Amino acid sequence: MLSVGVNGYGTIGKRVADAVVAQPDMELVGVAKTRPNYEAERAVKNGYPLYAAIEERAEKFDAAGIELAGLVEELVDEADVMVDATPSGIGAENKSLYDEYDTPALYQGGEDADLVDTSFNAVSYTHL
Numbered sequence: 001m002l003s004v005g006v007n008g009y010g011t012i013g014k015r016v017a018d019a020v021v022a023q024p025d026m027e028l029v030g031v032a033k034t035r036p037n038y039e040a041e042r043a044v045k046n047g048y049p050l051y052a053a054i055e056e057r058a059e060k061f062d063a064a065g066i067e068l069a070g071l072v073e074e075l076v077d078e079a080d081v082m083v084d085a086t087p088s089g090i091g092a093e094n095k096s097l098y099d100e101y102d103t104p105a106l107y108q109g110g111e112d113a114d115l116v117d118t119s120f121n122a123v124s125y126t127h128l
Ligand SMILES: NC(=O)c1ccc[n+]([C@@H]2O[C@H](COP(=O)([O-])OP(=O)(O)OC[C@H]3O[C@@H](n4cnc5c(N)ncnc54)[C@H](OP(=O)(O)O)[C@@H]3O)[C@@H](O)[C@H]2O)c1
Pocket: 007, 008, 009, 010, 011, 012, 013, 032, 033, 034, 035, 036, 037, 039, 053, 085, 086, 087, 088, 089, 090, 108, 109, 110, 111
């Protein structure tokens, strides 16, 4: 069973998390966000452990009544692999965090290709 963490729970991160949960050989360790907004509520409603991406903002989740599982460092430590779906530039900043815990990371399209050793994209053609 591969343990997956998702950093950034927006348009892409939500779909990645749902896809991970649908896999028989993966488990979702949790998702990380900076703000206790509707997306954070959605994560909790889905039963996805929610981690604070910025420690100083953790108390805002408490104030909003949204339960946290911990800080993003704990998520990265526990995960076998991280999927970074944060806004462009944030993923590059997060690389040192993933390296610190020796956790491999996938960056979902917002970063320059030279951030990583391997880059790929999937193209789908429709023939009408
Ligand atoms: N959507 C697309 O079709 C598409 C296509 C190609 C590439 N991309 C790229 O993929 C990346 C993500 O796109 P998206 O559409 O999913 O963006 P999005 O909907 O804005 O989601 C980004 C998420 O990251 C969170 N976030 C912000 N700062 C963070 C931090 N420091 N740590 C953890 N989470 C943080 C944001 O919310 P909080 O601040 O509330 O936590 C939000 O939940 C972007 O770089 C984008 O350029 C997107």
